[in-house]
Amino acid sequence: MRRYELMLVLRPDAPDERASAVIDRTTRYVVAEGGQIIKVAPWGRRRLAYPIERYREGSYHIIAFESPAEAIAELERSLQITEDVLRYLVVRTFRPARPRRDAASSGETYEGSDVPSGEDDEEQDTGERIDESESEAAPAAID
Numbered sequence: 001m002r003r004y005e006l007m008l009v010l011r012p013d014a015p016d017e018r019a020s021a022v023i024d025r026t027t028r029y030v031v032a033e034g035g036q037i038i039k040v041a042p043w044g045r046r047r048l049a050y051p052i053e054r055y056r057e058g059s060y061h062i063i064a065f066e067s068p069a070e071a072i073a074e075l076e077r078s079l080q081i082t083e084d085v086l087r088y089l090v091v092r093t094f095r096p097a098r099p100r101r102d103a104a105s106s107g108e109t110y111e112g113s114d115v116p117s118g119e120d121d122e123e124q125d126t127g128e129r130i131d132e133s134e135s136e137a138a139p140a141a142i143d
Contacts, residue, residue, distance in 0.1 A: 001035065001066045003095055008079070009058035009087040012045055022084050023061055029075060035067030052086045064093075 006026070010019050027037050043060035052058070067075075072090055079088045 002069055003038070003064070003066050003093045004072065005091050005093050006063040006065070006075075007089045007091075008061045008063070008085060009048070009052075010061065011053075011084050011086055012055060012057045012059055014059070014084045018084055019059060019061075022082060023063070026063060026075065026079070027065075029078065030063075030065045030067050030071070033067060033071035033074075035065050035071060038064040038066065040064075048086075055086060058086050 008022070008026075010022060023040065027040065030037060039062075041062045041064075043062060045057050045059050048056055048058050076088070076090060079085050
């Protein structure tokens with residue numbers, strides 16, 4: 001299963017019951033499709049960057065969940081036809097990296113990233129050094 005975040009912008013004049021019904025219907029759909037709800041966070045009313053359907057404010061809600069990839073298309077279709085939803089956005093988020101199997105089996109520790117830390121274990125001398133006196137920088141920049 002993949003991890004997703006859904007941001008909903010609901011109409012600000014929608015009653016609280018209808019807004020909670022949209023969120024409840026969305027979370028029930030995710031669970032029915034074999035997913036799992038991680039977090040539901042209401043952000044409250046916020047000003048929109050531009051008017052949407054003559055509204056200048058929207059009620060924001062974030063839903064973090066895990067779901068099979070096949071279920072996302074149907075979720076988006078249902079949100080698209082819901083009249084209380086002004087905008088929605090579903091993005092895939094990434095989990096922290098897991099330890100590699102070869103590192104775990106050899107007893108090495110794995111810090112969760114394939115990106116080098118920038119600190120070399122051994123200092124390698126390439127033989128090329130920049131002489132600061134031959135720098136093309138302005139003399140004021142050197143001082």
